[in-house]
Amino acid sequence: MWFFTHVWIIPALMALSFLLILFFGKKMPKKGAEIGIVFVGAAFVLALLTGGNWIAWSNDNPEGHGPAAEGAALANVDPSCSSVAAEAAAVGEGVEQVEGKTAASEPAGAEKGGHEEVATRPVVSCVNWFENGDQTISIGTLVDGQSVLLLIVVTLISLLVHVFSTDYVHGDRRYTHYFAFLSLFTASMLFFVLSENTLQMIVGWELVGVCSFALIGHWWEEKPNSDAALKAFLTNRVGDIGLLVGVIVLYFAAGKSFSILDLNILANEGGISHNLLLIGSLCLITAVMSKSGQFILHTWLPDAMAGPTPVSALIHAATMVVAGVYMVARLYPVFFEGLSISGSSVNALSMIGAITALFGAMLAFVQKDIKKVLAYSTVSQLGFMVTALGVGAWTAALFHLFTHAFFKACLFLGAGSLSHACHHSFNMVDDMGGLRKIMPKTFWTYLVATAALAGVFPLSGFWSKDEILAGTGSFPGTQGANGEYHVMLVMLLLAAFCTAAYMTRTIWYAFYGEYRGHGTPHESGPRITTPLIILASLGAIAGIVNLPAAFDFLPEGAQTRFEHYVEPVGLYFPAITHAGFNPALAVVSVLVGLAGIGLAYLYFFKDAFAGLHGLAERNKVAAFFKNILVNKYYFDWLYTTVIVGFVKGPLARAANWFSANVIDGLVNLVGKTAVGSGNWVYKNVDQKVVDGAVNGAGSSASGVGAMLRLTQTGRIQQYAALFFAAVAILAGVFVVVIG
Amino acid sequence: MLLNQFLLLSAILFTIGVYGVIVRKNGVLVLMSIELVLNAVNINLIVFSTYWGIAGQVFALFTIAIAAAEVGVGLAIVLLIYRNQRSVDIDELDEMKG
């Protein structure tokens, strides 16, 4: 319990670290890096301890079923944070309120492969933040499986990135500031993750955004970098409109409460009208689109690669960009009820996710820059997670978030290691190649992470991706899912296919053929390779934490651990159902991945060695690969053929074009129009009409004055004449009026 | 009673005075014209005093006294103006121009 009520220490540690580095960093022997590492290390240890405690806490859960137990499970919620939860905790109340719902959730519990599902006991503690009018707004922490999971992921990746950075940005002109912002970012992200209410979420959400801004623009002397930073911030701000409006709508919907538990319980029990939930969820989806790089607001994410590579790994791959996914998961009842996820076959969230997954993957083909490939891959994988949430596969989304964090961070750091060796170039087509032998550690870790991303059995990506695919409920035999999302399944399979293929392509460019860059590349030092090895190992084995329930040959308690500890059960979470493991689907998904890899090879063979295929020819591929790169024609041919060959080729180009011209063009147009209309309004309305009226009043007054001045000749006689004239006229008037 | 005739005389005197004040260029003549205006008023006061009692005559005497003082001051000003400007032409005195 102590760990749950004092979990605020973890973000506070990182905030303290930020301040210490900012004020004393430059005076330290290692320029502040050591402060960051010590603090993030401590945060990681605390996060692990919290995780261990959470598992013990969950295992220690008193048995019991039904509404009363679900209400009682909320007993650890501070009543001042969530009045609704407090009400439900008073058991009798709980029974009354949830009678209708629990009947439906019973079969779900029964299906969970033999594990007794008992209600999760979230721990919420808070203090009074401020009072506004009659509202009391609190600040606090909400600890349950989901937040504990992110605590561990964020601190772990952050720790590894810190270590990696000490070598990677060594000697940078703003080394200290870099570490300060890493600390601030980690603090903000943890603050966001632990949010007890939606207002706190906004705060964390924007703070991570500003850290991202600062770190993308780390080398702000060059204009493209600051442009990218601005683009990221502004695109996110566009999404934030949705966030602000959505949070406001839900605040009033939940009876003037920001509390996540209040909102979730009310949404879950039908205490909020469907329309309000729909509006709220659609607004929040806008925010997800910008933060998590979903189509059509994804354009900032590839540009964000202008920042230092470790930042891309930490912020723009593993943690910050999943904030959108996390938020949807956090407020899941709102989306589940608002979008009617259960029992339907299409909704906004899943559609956006699926489009992003597929289009993002296709865009990755036309990139020369290895980081951009990975960026589009991130976009695509985030699409997977969002689709998973959209189809009701909550656990699958979070599980994919978990595994993706490891292998994608590994890939980004690997790319950083490559560029470290190749004179800080990320152009894999022109400046890399043949690095397999020179950088074996980077190569192997990169390869493992790629295989994990491509979903090769039995690496972690396979398990999480398979769960998402099963979660669509479309494949024959995946009974028990929340709906039947056929379109999504097809799109995701295509995306998985593309993913396998483009990742193969990066491996070829970076590690095979001959070195095409300048100088002599070398393997990076241990501070770079150690994080790679750790991440690759985790990326390989992380799948075991959520083995399917169908694996009943395993000892009791080895399956679906992730689901068991992370997915909440209770009043504040919808009664989602879980698709069973389907061997046929698993085979299909592996085959799709392998086909992607295989076909990617074939395109390099086909011309010279017609008829040959298979994976064995790797070295010859490498030899031929060199020829292609020497010849520019081959290069073009490769692109056209790959694109045409993958059928979706024209679409990818169209998507790229659309992304670069239409959407970006629209953004630019809006910007230009805004500036233009600003200019126009300023010049014409502001300066002429409004100001003109003001000046007009002034000048008309002075004009009258000038006329009157003419009468002031200074001649006494003229004054006297005027005086008599006036008297005469007045006398006349007097006579006429009075007489 | 010859009220109308007296009033007519007074009006004529007043008009002549006003005419002189407005038209004459010479400062001394302007002062004299002002005397005419004042005397026109005096005539009115005295005439009306036959109807409303002694107050009118008292006012007339008062006006004469004031007029004497006024002429004294006025002539002094004109004299000073002459000393400064070597002229008593009122048209040249436009110092009050705004």
Added chain:
Amino acid sequence: MMNFLNDWGLVLTIFLPLAGALVMMAIPKQSEGAIKLVALGAPLAAAAMGILLMLNFDYGDSEHLQFMVNKNWIELINSNFILGLDGLSLPLLALTLFIVPLVVIYSWQHVPNPGNPKAFFTLMLILETAMIGSFLAQDLILFFVFFEVTLLPMYFLIGVWGGEQRRYASIKFFLYTLFGSAFMIVAFVALYFLAKAPTGIALEQLRALGGSYADMQAGDPLHSFGMQALTYSGAAGIAKTTAIVIFGGMFLGFGIKVPMFPFHTWLPDAHTQAPTQGSVILAAVLLKLGTYGFIRIAIPIIPVAARAWAPIIGILAVIGIIYGALGCLAQTDMKRLIAFSSVSHMGYTMLGISTLTAFGLNAAVFGMVAHGLITGLLFFVAGSVKERYHTLDIKRLGGLLISAPKMGWILGFATMASLGLPGLAGFWGEFPAILSAYDPAVGLNVVLFRTLMVLAAVGTVLAAGYLLWLYQRTAFGTPSEEFANDPNITDVNKFEWLAWSPILAGIVILGFFPGLIFNVAGPAVEVIARTVGG
């Protein structure tokens, strides 16, 4: 102690700066050291007095006026010298007492051209007295006097120490504001004659509030300028149409000061031409007189009219938000851009006020303080940039982070605060104001206000746009050749640190502990919202 504070606390807080100004008159012009000492000492003494007051303030009872002073003043028109401090005045009093000493410290080294620190500081002290007086006065005439007295020192500060077009700017500022005040005083006088003692309330209560005469009966004209008395009588006896016209007069007076959308054009000129110190005080405190007037006077005294005017105020506020932001995008001068951003930011404050709810009014109070600190800081930085670069043309600037890294950081901090980053003060003025528009007071058009809410939310994007654009072009990149090796461009100096670091700290502290203002002003605005039926 309590007795002393009750009798003299507020009076001393108001008039200590003025006393300082009188002392300064006696100091010969040459002894600059003594002048500066007095110039700093008087506001600090006032601030110390203010701190004493705040320490002894009963925060549990912040909806009631405390430390009341009530003395006969102009008996002929039954106008009294009433002062009082409640939760609404307190944050603004604190803001004023906080900003003025910092401005003096900032001026320590550089009194702007053409010098003459004696006159400069004298005016500033008079200005402080007037500003504090406006926030504490509880009588309409007294308020009006203080309100108008602020004009004169500001007029001279702009007109004498300003930029090239200072004459035009100062006259425009003066006339514009005076134009509004003319309508305002007419509205006050109309209230004096038209407001009647309502039936069915205790007249003793009304008398105790300092607003009436001994033999007054229910239904008699109130003949009072006391804000409390007028509020208490609830504008009884004034027909609705008349009330709306009276509110219109106040709307002009306060709306120009804010400034609201169609009346804002004086602001950019005044700010651009004013010396840095003038800009800071103008942005930080003077603009708040307008919004404060709405909350303290216009709305509670004639709530009927406030409800009728609320949609108009809301619409103009949102137009101001969007329009001000567009205006910012068109600017090429840094100071002018910041000035236009004030139009946009004060729009949020006015939006909060227009909802007539406790939530919205509270957001407005927070917004005033936050805007005062943030925009004040922005103008400070702009002033220092101007001093070093001798230009504020955005096109010519650039690379501030290289030339003067610390100043670049502070500018970045201020822009982030200004665009409403959570965790800094600006957010708490903006977000609650937007939020309150979702649920305006009973009887207001909900659809209209929700539309306004969305538009205001769009404004936050524009705000980020122009502020980051400003920051990118001034701070990022490398310095242009003309400034690359300019020895005049130095980093933040000692006095600037002294003047700025309290503001930096204030912005962060308010960002993390918004309760410091919300909790204090909350009860006071709740009372006001109740009178309007919100």
